[in-house]
Amino acid sequence: MPRLLITYMAAVLLMGCVAQRGDAAEAPAIISPTSPGVEGTSHGFPVLRDLAGRKLADGEFVQWLENERVHARITYEFSSVHRIEEKTVFRQRPRIIEEEWSWCEFKDGRIRRKFEVNFGSGKASSEKWDGKKFRRWAMNIKVEPDRMFVGYALALAIKNLRERLNHGETIQLKAICFTPKPRVVVVEISHVSIDRIRMSDRVIESDRFVIHPRIPWFFRLFVTAPDMRIWLIHSPPAEFLRWEGPLIEPEDPMVRVDLLSGSQSEMAEPRRP
Numbered sequence: 001m002p003r004l005l006i007t008y009m010a011a012v013l014l015m016g017c018v019a020q021r022g023d024a025a026e027a028p029a030i031i032s033p034t035s036p037g038v039e040g041t042s043h044g045f046p047v048l049r050d051l052a053g054r055k056l057a058d059g060e061f062v063q064w065l066e067n068e069r070v071h072a073r074i075t076y077e078f079s080s081v082h083r084i085e086e087k088t089v090f091r092q093r094p095r096i097i098e099e100e101w102s103w104c105e106f107k108d109g110r111i112r113r114k115f116e117v118n119f120g121s122g123k124a125s126s127e128k129w130d131g132k133k134f135r136r137w138a139m140n141i142k143v144e145p146d147r148m149f150v151g152y153a154l155a156l157a158i159k160n161l162r163e164r165l166n167h168g169e170t171i172q173l174k175a176i177c178f179t180p181k182p183r184v185v186v187v188e189i190s191h192v193s194i195d196r197i198r199m200s201d202r203v204i205e206s207d208r209f210v211i212h213p214r215i216p217w218f219f220r221l222f223v224t225a226p227d228m229r230i231w232l233i234h235s236p237p238a239e240f241l242r243w244e245g246p247l248i249e250p251e252d253p254m255v256r257v258d259l260l261s262g263s264q265s266e267m268a269e270p271r272r273p
Helices: 153-158 163-167
Strands: 017-020 042-044 046-050 055-066 069-079 082-091 096-109 110-118 122-127 134-140 148-150 171-178 182-199 202-215 226-234 240-246 254-258
Touching: 055 163, 082 153, 096 148, 096 153, 122 182, 134 182, 148 153, 153 163, 153 226, 153 240, 163 182, 163 202, 171 202, 182 226, 182 240, 202 240
Parallel strands: none
Antiparallel strands: 017 148, 017 171, 042 055, 046 055, 046 254, 055 069, 069 082, 082 096, 096 110, 110 122, 122 134, 171 182, 182 202, 202 226, 226 240, 240 254
């Protein structure tokens, strides 16, 4: 799997995270300059499925280097008139620092949903077609370089934090969740198990990580945010294998992104001792 794919979805897909411990000037870096994983050019073809393994969309992942930045674009084609596209730009030296992120859904030749984060200006915004008109929301965010990750970059953060997570540490981050209004929530990332996944006629061992949103009690009346799961290949180098979570908003259907695009996609099972 292309190194930058582990995200997309993420949801995704959907969700981006801020590693934040105290004030930015005082807190040590979450991801150290010596963390493993240097991203380069890459091109792959993941597949988007439902949780039963049925294919929903064909994907394409493209990553390239330009002006000392890593650019990534992930698209999913549901049909000739329905597709989604995620873009991200980040620096990786001296450590991962995300600069731009966007996610768009196109139907019948027009944008239906769009979510953006600009780390330079500290702005997060969303817009959504409600059947009659576009509704728009925006918020200011406190940006802390190398502590805030949206979409794909969250997968990179997990990959670079893998050793700590595999040793039992639970790392608390903050997330921007689109409901569709941008909201900041706390998430906890932890290692759950070493799994065996049967995918495209192969059985692959992987590390399963869970991203658990901690929704304040007063938001639970309005927002239900399910856990997301990411699997990294267990044997070094640890790369993306699978992601599961809501497509982009917490109320969206749960989906799966597989590295391998064959017909077979089964549920993960914990490895037997």
